[in-house]
Amino acid sequence: MTIEIDVALHRRTFALEVAFTAGAGLTALFGRSGSGKTTVIDLIAGLSHPQRGRIVIDGTVLLDTAQGVRMPVHRRRIGCVFQEARLLPHLSVRQNLRFGRLFARGSGGPSLDAVADLLGIAPLLERRPAGLSGGERQRVAIGRALLARPRLLLMDEPLSALDEARKREILPYIERLRDEAGLPIVYVSHSVAEVARLASTVVVLDGGRVAGQGPVDAVMRRADLIPDAAEAGSVLAMTVAGHDDTAGLTRLTGPAGPLSVPLLALPVGRRLNLRLPARDVLLATEAPQGLSARNVLPGRVVGLREEGAACLVEVACGAAILLARLTRASARDLGLTEGSPVHAIVKSVALDAGLGPGGGRLEI
């Protein structure tokens, strides 16, 4: 499964020149307001047209201006989910879902019941949209899009109209969709938390151009690519290994080594992306003694970059690279150079978009 995009669109006040390829999973289009994210979504959906471009999804050419190919919107088989669910208010949830099926082309694809189960909306089928929470409405909108048997799902800031509690409710369903439905997703967001938690691949847009792209862990470490550089850090794919109720800790395993965090209400075996902001990682040249922080990972410096008064240090720990933000003076005092053995002390993790109690930062 591949998505290939290479488009150029020139408006009077804005020029977009974007090329990227993405594989299976969830590809996040990430960037500041006005960077061109929605414009790219509209071009893929066929809602607007570039002066030049080629868009190919899994071998099917949707657009190729050089060959005069421009597939109309209704034949593109692209599902769209926007900020607002846009359900038909006079129809029940079941009828809204069936409405999605009306647009399905070809055969196969999941049944209404399978989609309702995947999204946890089976108990809501006979209700009307007005009686649903924002998160429930959004899940119905996703279900309606899935029932049209799309080859690709476009999601344009689907959580931005929801409060934190509703975001928490819907995120696991988007993860299931990503992991179980086998449908590629292009997801627009300007939230580091959402991108870190959901994305497999990230394409960063800036001023209508691709500023950087790659796997989520590589892109989130690039302080130069993150609109708020203080949010830069590593993203680790962790698995819940066990809980220690007496100590009040959950043990996680992952590519950088084991980490303990305050108890999480997640089952053993559950995978989660943990974001370690660079500002929350300290470095020591010797194994620290008498320290309250319990998560100390041995590693080796593999990169140093000065940025103003700060020094960003990349540390290879196991199979992962952690990012630590030190002052330049501290980096000098520690005598850090490439190859230096260090101990990374993880002060806290960001439990993105509400995985933990209340979400946000968790001191560990």
Ligand SMILES: Nc1ncnc2c1ncn2[C@@H]1O[C@H](COP(=O)(O)OP(=O)(O)OP(=O)(O)O)[C@@H](O)[C@H]1O
């Ligand atoms: N229909 C249009 N006609 C002219 N200019 C437009 C149109 N739609 C968007 N623009 C301009 O194109 C630029 C990119 O807009 P776009 O909506 O793609 O950005 P975005 O990254 O999705 O922003 P946001 O995060 O705020 O939604 C902006 O400068 C915007 O003003």
